[in-house]
Structure formats: C-alpha cells, structure tokens
Amino acid sequence: MTKIRTLLKDYFDILEENKIPKYIQCKHKTIDFDTTAKTDILWKKHDNLLKNKKLIDIELEQSLLDLKIELASRIFKQCHFCERRCGVDRRKETGNCRVKHTKITSEFLHMGEETVLIPSYTLFFSGCTFHCVFCQNWDISQQNIGVYIKPAILAKMIEDRKKQGARNVNWVGGDPTPNLLYILEVLKKSTTNMPQVWNSNMYCSTETMKLLKGVIDVYLTDFKYGNDKCAKHLSKVEKYTEVVKRNHKIAYENGEVIIRHLVMPNHIECCSKPILKWIAENLPNSIVNIMAQYRPEYKAMNYDDISRSISNEEFMQVKDYANQLGINEE
Numbered sequence: 480m481t482k483i484r485t486l487l488k489d490y491f492d493i494l495e496e497n498k499i500p501k502y503i504q505c506k507h508k509t510i511d512f513d514t515t516a517k518t519d520i521l522w523k524k525h526d527n528l529l530k531n532k533k534l535i536d537i538e539l540e541q542s543l544l545d546l547k548i549e550l551a552s553r554i555f556k557q558c559h560f561c562e563r564r565c566g567v568d569r570r571k572e573t574g575n576c577r578v579k580h581t582k583i584t585s586e587f588l589h590m591g592e593e594t595v596l597i598p599s600y601t602l603f604f605s606g607c608t609f610h611c612v613f614c615q616n617w618d619i620s621q622q623n624i625g626v627y628i629k630p631a632i633l634a635k636m637i638e639d640r641k642k643q644g645a646r647n648v649n650w651v652g653g654d655p656t657p658n659l660l661y662i663l664e665v666l667k668k669s670t671t672n673m674p675q676v677w678n679s680n681m682y683c684s685t686e687t688m689k690l691l692k693g694v695i696d697v698y699l700t701d702f703k704y705g706n707d708k709c710a711k712h713l714s715k716v717e718k719y720t721e722v723v724k725r726n727h728k729i730a731y732e733n734g735e736v737i738i739r740h741l742v743m744p745n746h747i748e749c750c751s752k753p754i755l756k757w758i759a760e761n762l763p764n765s766i767v768n769i770m771a772q773y774r775p776e777y778k779a780m781n782y783d784d785i786s787r788s789i790s791n792e793e794f795m796q797v798k799d800y801a802n803q804l805g806i807n808e809e
C-alpha cells in the first residue's frame with residue numbers, strides 16, 4: 480500500500496485536503512477571451528494558460544474552465560471528441576457512439592472499484608465509442624438510454640455523495656468521452672473538493688486529451704489490445720494501438736494513472752504480454768490492475784477465440800509476466 484500511496488501522491492493529497500483538485504485550480508486561472516474568436520486562437524490561449532501555474536485567490540467570472548467549455552461546445556457541433564471523428568452536429572444528430580445529448584443510466588457509491596478508489600461516486604453514461612462484442616455493460620453502452628440530469632443538480636448530488644463517504648467522482652459509461660462538454664458544465668457548477676477520475680477506453684481525440692489536462696486527477700484506463708487486428712476484430716475500432724498508446728502517454732504526463740487490463744482467453748501472447756511490456760517501458764510509475772473476471776457475454780459466443788472464460792493457467796501466465804517486468808500491481 481505504501482508504494483501505491485507514493486504513486487498516487489496527488490490523489491491522496493486531495494483526499495487529505497493538502498491539495499485542491501485540478502478542476503478547482505482551473506477556476507482560479509484568469510483569462511479573458513472573446514467567444515467570437517477563431518478556434519485556433521482560443522486553443523493557443525488555452526495551451527498558454529495551462530503552462531501558467533499562477534492561481535488567483537477568488538473564483539473568477541471567466542476562467543480556464545470557461546474556455547474549456549467554449550472549446551468543448553465547438554467540438555460538440557462537429558463532433559471529434561473521439562478518434563472516430565464523425566463530425567456530426569450533436570445538437571441534432573448522433574454519431575457512431577449513439578450519443579446526442581448526455582444520458583445517465585445510473586449513479587451510485589461503487590464499492591467494486593480498485594481499493595484506493597472506493598467508495599467511488601460512479602456516474603454511468605449511455606453510449607460508447609467502442610462496440611466490444613463481449614461488453615458486459617452492453618445494455619447501456621450500445622443503446623441511448625437513461626435520463627438527462629441538469630448540471631447544477633448533478634453538482635449538488637456530488638456534494639451529497641461526498642457527505643455519504645465518496646472519495647472521488649468516477650466518470651464512466653459506456654465511455655465518458657462523448658459527454659465531455661456535459662462533464663465540464665457539471666464541474667463549472669461544482670465546488671466539491673474531490674478528485675476527478677476519467678474512467679475510459681482512451682480512444683479520445685487529441686483535442687479531448689487537451690481539455691482533460693488540468694481537470695482530471697486520476698486516469699483510470701482500459702488497455703485491452705496489443706495490436707490493431709484484435710481491436711478491429713473484437714471492438715470494431717481502427718488505429719487502436721496508435722491512439723491508445725498516445726493517450727496513455729499524455730495521461731501519464733498530466734495526472735496519475737491506473738490501468739486496467741482484462742485478460743481474455745487466447746489473447747495472452749497477442750495482447751496481454753505486449754501491453755504489459757509497453758507499460759513497463761513507457762509508463763513505469765503507473766499502477767496496473769490485471770483482471771480475471773472475463774466471461775463470454777453479449778455476442779462473445781459467436782467468436783471462437785473468446786467464447787469461454789480464462790483458465791487459471793492463462794491468468795497466472797500474465798501475472799508472472801507482470802511480475803518479471805516489475806509492473807506496479809494494484
């Protein structure tokens with residue numbers, strides 16, 4: 480536990496009130512911007528302000544968080560929150576993820592997340608940027624169901640959940656990526672001193688990764704595939720390794736990282752081992768949760784390679800390999 484604590488120092492500093500969460504710092508970074516300015520000018524302002532560490536004592540009328548909301552609202556109108564880059568106007572249409580306006584399917588204090596995170600105030604959005612044939616949450620990830628909760632109301636719910644013992648706010652789905660504008664709007668209304676957790680497949684666009692910078696404290700990521708062929712076969716997604724590796728590196732530079740890897744049958748040599756090797760070489764201070772709970776669900780029985788649970792031998796092979804590489808396991 481001491482090592483995990485060291486690797487998640489900022490997270491624990493926020494919990495112990497020695498540090499304020501990044502999103503609150505954002506509200507104390509002053510900026511004035513013109514909402515009619517060109518998008519590239521606003522990005523330049525955004526990137527410069529991120530480098531500036533100076534915080535103003537009071538919460539500002541127009542802050543870095545407002546600039547992020549402005550940029551996110553522009554992305555929303557030609558959607559490129561994820562690397563599918565559908566380009567749809569989300570005020571009127573849905574893209575590949577099937578999300579138009581945000582819908583929340585459930586919210587509760589989750590006790591089944593990683594030990595350091597629980598109780599975790601977990602918000603499940605409907606829709607997903609992936610279409611995994613084995614999805615265990617397919618009922619919410621592959622449909623547009625749930626309810627819209629006004630940002631101010633959700634901000635109040637977050638405050639109430641903190642009083643009930645929540646340690647963090649855990650944005651998940653499906654995937655949180657299509658809902659980034661909404662998440663920023665909630666944070667604008669929120670004042671609760673809690674770390675923000677981005678619980679995602681990490682298929683975000685570079686623009687989304689920039690908006691998350693300075694907002695997200697912990698990236699709780701999912702790293703599934705060691706090559707693009709398996710990603711295409713099982714999640715119907717292109718350029719998986721390029722995008723997900725790039726985004727893990729960005730996350731690692733800008734926050735603390737816990738990586739989940741679900742071991743799948745017959746995918747040890749092609750997926751588990753290359754992923755762990757890459758993590759050991761590129762993200763040595765991240766924490767990895769090697770998960771054994773794969774079960775064939777949804778359409779998995781139609782895919783011979785993943786139509787059974789994993790064997791104990793397969794799981795131990797992955798654990799031993801992680802151990803040899805010196806991976807920091809949860």
Ligand code: SF4
Binds near residue numbers: 561567576577657
């Ligand atoms: S978030 Fe959805 S609509 Fe936007 S680019 Fe990705 S799949 Fe397309």
